Amino acid sequence: MFISKKHLSRRTILKGIGASVALPLLDAMIPAHTALAQTAAKPTLRFGTIYIPHGAIMDVWMPKTTGSNFELPVILKPLADLRAHFNVVTGLYSEGANAHSACPGFFSACAHAPRGNLVELNTSIDQVIAQKIGQGTTFPSMELAIEDSSNIFGTCAADFLCTYMDTISWRTPTQPLPMELNPRVVFERMFGGDGTSAEARHARLEQTTSILDAVAEDVHGLATKLGGRDRARLDEYLTNVREVERRIVQAEDQRSERNLEAPPTPSGIPESFEEHVNLMFELQALAFQGDLTRVTSFMMGRELSGLSYPQIGIADGHHPVSHNNYDIKQMEKKAKIDTYNVSLFAKFLQRLKDTPDGDSNLLENSLFVYGSGMSDGNVHNHLNLPVLLAGNAGGQLKGGRHIQVGKLAAERAIPAIPKFDQMVPFANLMVSVQQLFDIDTQTYGTGVCASNGAVSLA
Numbered sequence: 001m002f003i004s005k006k007h008l009s010r011r012t013i014l015k016g017i018g019a020s021v022a023l024p025l026l027d028a029m030i031p032a033h034t035a036l037a038q039t040a041a042k043p044t045l046r047f048g049t050i051y052i053p054h055g056a057i058m059d060v061w062m063p064k065t066t067g068s069n070f071e072l073p074v075i076l077k078p079l080a081d082l083r084a085h086f087n088v089v090t091g092l093y094s095e096g097a098n099a100h101s102a103c104p105g106f107f108s109a110c111a112h113a114p115r116g117n118l119v120e121l122n123t124s125i126d127q128v129i130a131q132k133i134g135q136g137t138t139f140p141s142m143e144l145a146i147e148d149s150s151n152i153f154g155t156c157a158a159d160f161l162c163t164y165m166d167t168i169s170w171r172t173p174t175q176p177l178p179m180e181l182n183p184r185v186v187f188e189r190m191f192g193g194d195g196t197s198a199e200a201r202h203a204r205l206e207q208t209t210s211i212l213d214a215v216a217e218d219v220h221g222l223a224t225k226l227g228g229r230d231r232a233r234l235d236e237y238l239t240n241v242r243e244v245e246r247r248i249v250q251a252e253d254q255r256s257e258r259n260l261e262a263p264p265t266p267s268g269i270p271e272s273f274e275e276h277v278n279l280m281f282e283l284q285a286l287a288f289q290g291d292l293t294r295v296t297s298f299m300m301g302r303e304l305s306g307l308s309y310p311q312i313g314i315a316d317g318h319h320p321v322s323h324n325n326y327d328i329k330q331m332e333k334k335a336k337i338d339t340y341n342v343s344l345f346a347k348f349l350q351r352l353k354d355t356p357d358g359d360s361n362l363l364e365n366s367l368f369v370y371g372s373g374m375s376d377g378n379v380h381n382h383l384n385l386p387v388l389l390a391g392n393a394g395g396q397l398k399g400g401r402h403i404q405v406g407k408l409a410a411e412r413a414i415p416a417i418p419k420f421d422q423m424v425p426f427a428n429l430m431v432s433v434q435q436l437f438d439i440d441t442q443t444y445g446t447g448v449c450a451s452n453g454a455v456s457l458a
Contacts, residue, residue: 026230043358043394045437046288046366047129048296049108050345051168053100053303054322055374056386057335059416062090063402070402075335076388078343083400085349085363086390089455091406093423094373095448098380100303101160103373106382108168108297110427110445115159122446124170125369125430127177129437130295138292143169144186144280145179145299146273147307165304169297173446179299182269183279187244190283190292233356237289244282274311274344281348288362289355300341303374312340322377326416334377338386345370349390366391367436369429376417384420387429389457393436397457405455427451 056075063070070088072080079086096102096112105113111122126141134140149162169177180186223231270276277300287293301307306317314321314333321337324330352362371387374380392399406423413419427445431454434441444451 026226026233028226028230043360043365044291044294045133045394046294046296046362046391047126047133047433047437048284048298048366048368049124049126049168050368050370051104051107051297051299051301052338052341052370052372052386053103053301053305053374054318054334054377055372056338056377057331057416058375058384058386058418060335061088061338061386062384062418063088066402066404068401075338075342078339078346079349082346082349082353082363082390085353085392085399086388087397087399087457088402089387089389089429090384090402090404090418091408091420091423092385092387092426092429092455093375093420094382094385094426096382098382099160100374100380101162101165103303103382104168104299105164105373106426106449107371107373107385109170110425110430110449110451111173112447112449113160113164117161119161119163119176120173121164121170121176122173124168124297125433125444126169126295126297127171128434128439128444132437132439134293134295137294139189139287140293141169141177141295141297142186142284142287142293143167143177143179143297144284145181145302146276146280147299147302147305148179148181149302149304165302168299179297183244183276183283184269186280186283190287190290191241237286240282240286240289244279244286272311273307273309277344278347281344282351285348285351285355285362288352288366289357300344309337309340312336324378326378326414331416345390352391360395363390364392365394367393367397367433369433383423384418385426387426389433396436403455403457424453424455425449425451428453429455431455432457 060074061076063073063076065071072083076088094106094110096106097115102113105111105121108124108126109122110125113121126143130141145166148166163176167176167179169179171177223234226234270279280298284296284298287296301318304319306319308315308317314337316333318337321330321333324334349363349368352366353364355362357365368390369387370390371385373382373385375383375385389397391397405428407421409419409421411419425445427449428451430444431441431451434444435454436457442451442454
């Protein structure tokens with residue numbers, strides 16, 4: 001560890017045997033003299049994509065009025081305390097086959113997956129932005145998920161490779177990135193330390209001590225050199241690291257106690273969907289806080305998901321529920337699942353808002369695209385996609401608005417489904433998102449999914 005006379009290096013890490021822990025942004029890391037202080041004042045931006053499967057019930061997702069004084073619809077009510085930090089964008093569409101396997105590509109890469117055995121899509125939006133802001137971090141990007149298609153037999157859907165349904169992250173048009181399901185693996189990547197051997201990591205897992213015990217000496221030495229506010233931030237961050245570690249160990253113990261000889265997922269994955277999602281969100285928050293990464297992508301579920309949600313009273317699988325035939329009771333079930341997912345996302349956003357980042361907080365200095373590549377799950381269409389922009393992109397993006405693009409129709413063919421006479425490509429929004437990260441571009445996407453302009457976010 002090295003501390004200059006003027007300031008603490010932003011790249012300072014706490015080291016111990018077989019472990020390393022990056023630090024959150026502290027006051028001591030901001031240089032004193034004017035030129036560097038001005039540079040440090042420019043916020044470090046983070047970016048993330050969060051994918052939900054099977055679309056949403058748009059009549060209770062989409063606000064009835066535009067602008068900033070809209071009433072929160074049912075599905076978005078969990079975001080009530082965060083109005084200043086998110087925008088609803090409606091009137092966006094994507095073009096292509098009405099097949100589940102194609103939808104993640106519409107959302108993350110604005111490209112239409114080919115049928116057959118060809119692996120080719122487009123560089124996904126997270127990787128485009130990672131090339132701009134992620135190269136100076138330990139992990140240029142992190143790719144996480146809750147489930148994959150390992151329990152599907154045969155084709156994934158409509159003659160598309162399962163690859164297109166298992167990831168929303170593509171480093172190049174022909175290089176899909178795997179999404180990690182296991183929180184333990186993610187934790188070990190984050191805190192195992194550069195150069196740590198597999199044997200050292202395995203030995204530590206067999207002990208009851210925390211990763212933080214390995215860096216205790218460095219923690220004590222650093223704390224004596226920090227001011228009161230920095231010591232409080234350091235303590236909070238390390239407490240959160242220890243809590244995540246405890247929850248992962250608890251998940252492993254639960255599986256052991258139940259004597260599962262061949263679990264369908266690796267040890268360390270909680271049996272509870274909610275705990276799994278919360279852990280993955282918490283790991284992302286820690287990664288942003290410690291500047292281990294600035295870009296994440298997260299699939300909260302995959303297309304064709306059979307997950308049920310007994311914790312909220314939904315015993316049916318998500319995919320069957322999405323095929324509601326416009327039955328009111330079935331649509332209410334789907335809306336309840338949609339609301340539940342938004343509530344978990346809202347908890348993550350509140351965590352970021354509560355985390356200082358320079359003179360602001362992590363939510364102010366982040367931007368997340370939350371949504372689906374499908375709109376109406378009953379017929380698999382991609383018209384008026386459910387999309388949220390969360391975070392304020394370092395103060396560039398005003399929140400609390402319903403930004404409606406295109407032209408809303410006067411009448412609906414189906415009462416429960418809002419209809420647009422005119423819409424704009426989802427890729428247009430991705431052009432605007434890139435521009436918020438100082439990427440000089442006017443185009444994004446390929447083929448029928450490509451942009452034809454940008455969306456005004458002013």
